[in-house]
Amino acid sequence: MTSCPCGFGEAYDACCGRYHRGEATPPTAETLMRARYCAFAYGDERFLAETWHPDTRPAGPLADPELTWTGLFITGHTGGGLLEQAGTVEFTARYRRADGSSGRVRETSRFVRDHGDWRYLGSV
Template sequence: MPETPCPCGLGEPYDACCGRYHRGEQHAPTAELLMRSRYSAFAVGDAGYLLRTWHSSTRPARLDLDPGRRWVRLEILGHTGGGLLQAEGTVEFRAHSRHDGQRDILHEHSRFVREDGQWRYLDANA
């Protein structure tokens, strides 16, 4: 049986790509990989992962994902910082989805910072 491709768009199988982060086997080493893994979490409906990777200062108490929204494609437009030895970074992206038969695009500049040595989503400017 063929492996499911990862929703993040890197072309790897989900289990070997973002699935390892979702399962807690590894932590995303860069802000961009955390952003990709968070997009994949939206695509597979993993609200727990989204909350775990949200910075404690901006994390909501709960997160209810819309089961009617289907995430179909991620475009990374650029990034600043967010590397292995950096403490903060940004990722600009477009996330394409469908909801009730309508296409939607979320264009966002997300900010990421390290917390307890791991990358966390801080906030965004849409």
């Protein structure tokens, strides 16, 4: 069993893997945040592009192959629930570079529903 990088403690296939394979859609903004983190960890460009709002999605590669993501910590959220249309998720994500150095990203991400599905809009 491979644990899911998102931190829920479940096996990847039963957790974020089902979203990456298109078998389910993330029901909340936080769930999408976790699935996107996993997509960065696995270099899943397709999932990252599909879940990035088209109005803010950059052109070109979305994942950096020089980074190994080593931990995700959700530190807060507003909205983003099952019946809501917008929300934010505050997190810290740790990484290690190919040269051995490490770092972290702290962000409050904005999410909106687009045709019923959650999409990453950008950071606050």
